[in-house]
Amino acid sequence: MVKLLSLIGLLPYLLVGSIADSDTKFSLLPQYLIEKRLSLYKGTDEQREESLRKLFLQAGCSEGNLTEQKVPHRKQPNIICTLRGNTSSTIVIGAHFDHVKRGDGVVDNWSGSALLPSLFQSLSSAPRTHTFVFVGFTSEEEGLVGSKFYVRQLLPEQVARIVLMVNLDTLGLGPTKIWLNHSNENAVNLLGGVARLSNLPVSGIDLDGFGTSDEESFIKRNICTLMVHSLTPEKASILHTSSDSISALQPKDYYDTYHLLAEYLSILDVKLDPASYRCSASK
Secondary structure, eight states, X not given: OOOEEESGGGSOHHHHHHHHTOOOOOOOOOHHHHHHHHGGGOSOHHHHHHHHHHHHHHXXXXXXXXXXXXXXXXXXXXXXEEEOOSSSOEEEEEEEOOOOSSSOOIIIIIHHHTHHHHHHHHHTTSOOSSXXXXXXXXXXXXXXXXXXXXHXXXXXXXXXXXXXXXXXXXXXXXSEEEOGGGSOHHHHHHHHHHHHHHTOOEEEEOOTTSOOOTHHHHHTTTOOEEEEEOOOGGGGXXXXXXXXXXXXXXHHHHHHHHHHHHHHHHHHHHHOOXXXXXXXXXX
């Protein structure tokens, strides 16, 4: 079942006002740079992994904060870049970089993974309260292998420190969408408030029956999630076919999604109340 809902018009004005009063700082990168990083989709998953690692380094994620997490029985590791905050309270932003053999896999999901270094760069321009962990997951297309391993090896105290996981999958086909029943209500409301304040589009559309994505691995560990995408039933036929190419993306919509996420994460860092983010696997 697909459910489409505008988020912006339903938000209370009090929420928007409180966001406007936030002392938030982030760097908004130019559109040409976002598109240049998107253009590096070509090649095998091994080449994509190397491109993602290089993009993190170019974005300023130093060797000491950039690690490779070996995943059993997989050639490519998870790529992890950590932006340390003043506390150990953690926000994870993830996207898978692997793709199926048919098509170029630009939409699914270089569109998500290519934004990770840019979001890191945008947030690293100012001190952070929370620790942000950016993860490029391997082997999502083979059954969420990379994200399952990532959460499985976390100790209970590490799980407890993760307040929210933001998953990016299949961006740029149109304006920003949220998979509502895979997302924490408070995270959705805040994103909608940021969108309204910034005059950027966002709506909710559930994709039950259209497949799985890496946020599900976190949901099973009772970690709150926010699932960001751009898919609609009309465009679902693009995925896993030769139509998944650079021409399928809308540059303005893709940049708007980056802009919205960069601003949202900077405000989340200030506004996040861990007590409001309590989730269970039954979500």
